[in-house]
Amino acid sequence: GENVEQHPSTLSVQEGDSAVIKCTYSDSASNYFPWYKQELGKRPQLIIDIRSNVGEKKDQRIAVTLNKTAKHFSLHITETQPEDSAVYFCAASRGSWGKFQFGAGTQVVVTP
């Protein structure tokens, strides 16, 4: 089955700096890669996603890149702000049904 590895497990950045989280997946048939943000004690919420026919997608300060050949995708957050502090999860899915395989998560701490 699909296996998703996520790095780093924790990331501390200064406010205003950029943060990058990387995920690798094992199943070359995976075709959808969402990123979820989970604030402390809250539910995971989708922040951005990318499909396998696209190499990059941006939404204001966040962007996701996909390298299908190397089977990895990354989340980029620019000009980080304290409200970006949260746990971020990547996921990959394939096939007919939405059976996501999630990464273990990255705790991002933005310090003023």
Added chain:
Amino acid sequence: NAGVTQTPKFQVLKTGQSMTLQCAQDMNHNSMYWYRQDPGMGLRLIYYSASEGTTDKGEVPNGYNVSRLNKREFSLRLESAAPSQTSVYFCASSASGTSTDTQYFGPGTRLTVL
């Protein structure tokens, strides 16, 4: 429009007790899911229901049963709780259940088994 709701928010059980976690969505979604979240392990799929009347096992189904009561509701039952089932449980739903469909999560149930 409440989205995905779950009850209860918190629960403490003793080993061997049973309980049912309830989930409901008001977005007219076809597919629903149950995940558990443990520290350092992300979200793992327990069971899912691609459409009303169908359920299938996910990655970690042992010790759990599910019921898709109708299109809105999907319940998760622990027949004989064990300490290893201490976790945060999330229900999710998606419109069509296809692999590229966004999943929307409920607020979670924090379960402790003593």
